[in-house]
Amino acid sequence: MSVDATPPPAAVCCAPLVRxxxxxxxxxxxxxxxxxxxxxxxxRLLSLVxxxxxxxxxxxxxxxxxxxxxxxxxxxxKVLVDAGLLxxxxxxxxxxxxxxxxxxxxxxxxxxxxDAGSLPPSAC
Amino acid sequence: MSVDATPPPAAVCCAPLVRxxxxxxxxxxxxxxxxxxxxxxxxRLLSLVxxxxxxxxxxxxxxxxxxxxxxxxxxxxKVLVDAGLLxxxxxxxxxxxxxxxxxxxxxxxxxxxxDAGSLPPSAC
DNA sequence: CCGGCGCATCGACGCCCGTCAATCTCGTCG
DNA sequence: CGACGAGATTGACGGGCGTCGATGCGCCGG
Numbered sequence: 001m002s003v004d005a006t007p008p009p010a011a012v013c014c015a016p017l018v019r020x021x022x023x024x025x026x027x028x029x030x031x032x033x034x035x036x037x038x039x040x041x042x043x044r045l046l047s048l049v050x051x052x053x054x055x056x057x058x059x060x061x062x063x064x065x066x067x068x069x070x071x072x073x074x075x076x077x078k079v080l081v082d083a084g085l086l087x088x089x090x091x092x093x094x095x096x097x098x099x100x101x102x103x104x105x106x107x108x109x110x111x112x113x114x115d116a117g118s119l120p121p122s123a124c
Numbered sequence: 125m126s127v128d129a130t131p132p133p134a135a136v137c138c139a140p141l142v143r144x145x146x147x148x149x150x151x152x153x154x155x156x157x158x159x160x161x162x163x164x165x166x167x168r169l170l171s172l173v174x175x176x177x178x179x180x181x182x183x184x185x186x187x188x189x190x191x192x193x194x195x196x197x198x199x200x201x202k203v204l205v206d207a208g209l210l211x212x213x214x215x216x217x218x219x220x221x222x223x224x225x226x227x228x229x230x231x232x233x234x235x236x237x238x239d240a241g242s243l244p245p246s247a248c
Numbered sequence: 249c250c251g252g253c254g255c256a257t258c259g260a261c262g263c264c265c266g267t268c269a270a271t272c273t274c275g276t277c278g
Numbered sequence: 279c280g281a282c283g284a285g286a287t288t289g290a291c292g293g294g295c296g297t298c299g300a301t302g303c304g305c306c307g308g
Contacts, residue, residue, distance in 0.1 A: 016171075017167065017170060017171050017174070017228075018170075018171065018174040018175070018223070018228065019171075019174075019175060020171065020175050021168065021171045021172050021175050021189070022167055022168050022171040024164065024168070027164035027165075027167040027168045027171075028164045030164075030167055031161075031162050031163055031164045031167055034158055034161055034162035034167075035162040035265095037155075037158055037235075038155050038158035038159040038162040039155055039265090039266080040148065040151035040152045040154075040155045041151075041266080043141065043146055043151040043154055043155055043158075044145065044146050044148070044151045046141060046142075047140075047141050047142065047143075047144065047145045047146040047151075048145050050141070050142040050143075050237075051142070051143060051144050051145050058284095059284080059285065060284070060285085065145070068266095068267075068268090069267070069268055069269080070284085070285070070286095071267085071268065071269080071270095071285090071286080071287080071288095072266070072267055072268070073285095074285060074286055074287085075266080075267085075286090075287095076266090078286080078287095090285090092275065092276080092284095093274085093275055093276065093283070093284050093285080094284070094285085095284080095285065095286090099142070099237075101237075102237075104141075104142065104235050104236065104237055105235075105236055105237050105238065107232075107235050108231075108232040108233070108234075108235040108236040109232070111161075111228050111229075111231050111232040111235070112228065112229055112232040113174075113223075113225075113226075113228055113229050114229065159295095163295090163296080165296085182254095183254080183255065184254070184255085192296095192297075192298090193297070193298055193299080194254085194255075194256095195255090195256080195257080195258095195297085195298070195299080195300095196296070196297055196298070197255095198255060198256055198257085199256090199257090199296080199297085200296090202256080202257095214255085216254095216304095216305065216306075217253070217254050217255080217304080217305055217306065218254070218255085219254080219255065219256090
């Protein structure tokens with residue numbers, strides 16, 4: 001498949017992008033996360049899930065708004081889940097997706113020039 | 125070339141990724157920015173420039189630490205400049221690169237779940 | 249005035265990724 | 279128990295991107 005099926009979810013923590021030079025490994029890990037969201041379809045999926053009632057959305061509600069085929073949507077959702085940004089909860093016939101709390105904020109904190117204040121220090 | 129040479133620098137402003145569904149255009153614009161930094165070499169370039177003395181770095185100082193050829197480094201730098209994340213200042217024979225203030229923070233603000241508080245409201 | 253050097257551009261190659269049609273798996277309902 | 283439907287997987291195709299060697303362009307020193 002096109003995505004790595006066995007990566008540690010989000011090894012990037014308090015990576016000081018702007019404070020000191022990133023190592024090759026740090027840069028690779030961070031780029032893996034960024035590549036996961038550097039796609040219009042996946043960005044829209046994230047915002048659709050986040051804005052949905054209850055913070056979770058059924059896959060069947062995500063196919064039409066994107067204008068993409070069902071296999072393609074399923075593929076993008078898998079990428080986001082593998083990246084540790086979404087959780088998948090299969091209830092009966094339907095699959096419900098929800099944001100992983102703090103995942104996007106951790107990413108934002110790494111990019112931020114100022115020291116991350118939006119996350120509890122326990123995140124490190 | 126591989127990058128768009130005439131894009132508006134950063135049309136993404138206060139895009140409510142987590143608040144309401146992104147439009148196709150918003151998602152495309154945001155993904156353009158994210159693609160620019162979703163590469164290990166470019167992430168390392170950003171951190172090298174940011175961590176360098178005076179907040180700016182000469183291109184000659186960036187080639188060796190990356191372990192890439194000079195044309196490749198020049199290409200990555202161009203991508204970052206075109207994305208509005210770096211500025212290029214050619215002084216004599218040398219080219220100096222520096223972070224665009226607030227560019228990374230704006231990106232972080234878009235990703236953040238909480239309302240962006242790290243930027244002045246004038247950014248909108 | 250000319251040779252050298254820093255950096256950008258060009259052309260080419262190879263791989264990765266987004267997309268779809270077809271198929272498979274497995275709960276659910278009649 | 280058999281048929282239907284939701285969603286995941288597979289295989290294939292096409293385009294985009296990262297990388298390099300070769301070359302072009304300007305600025306400096308001799």
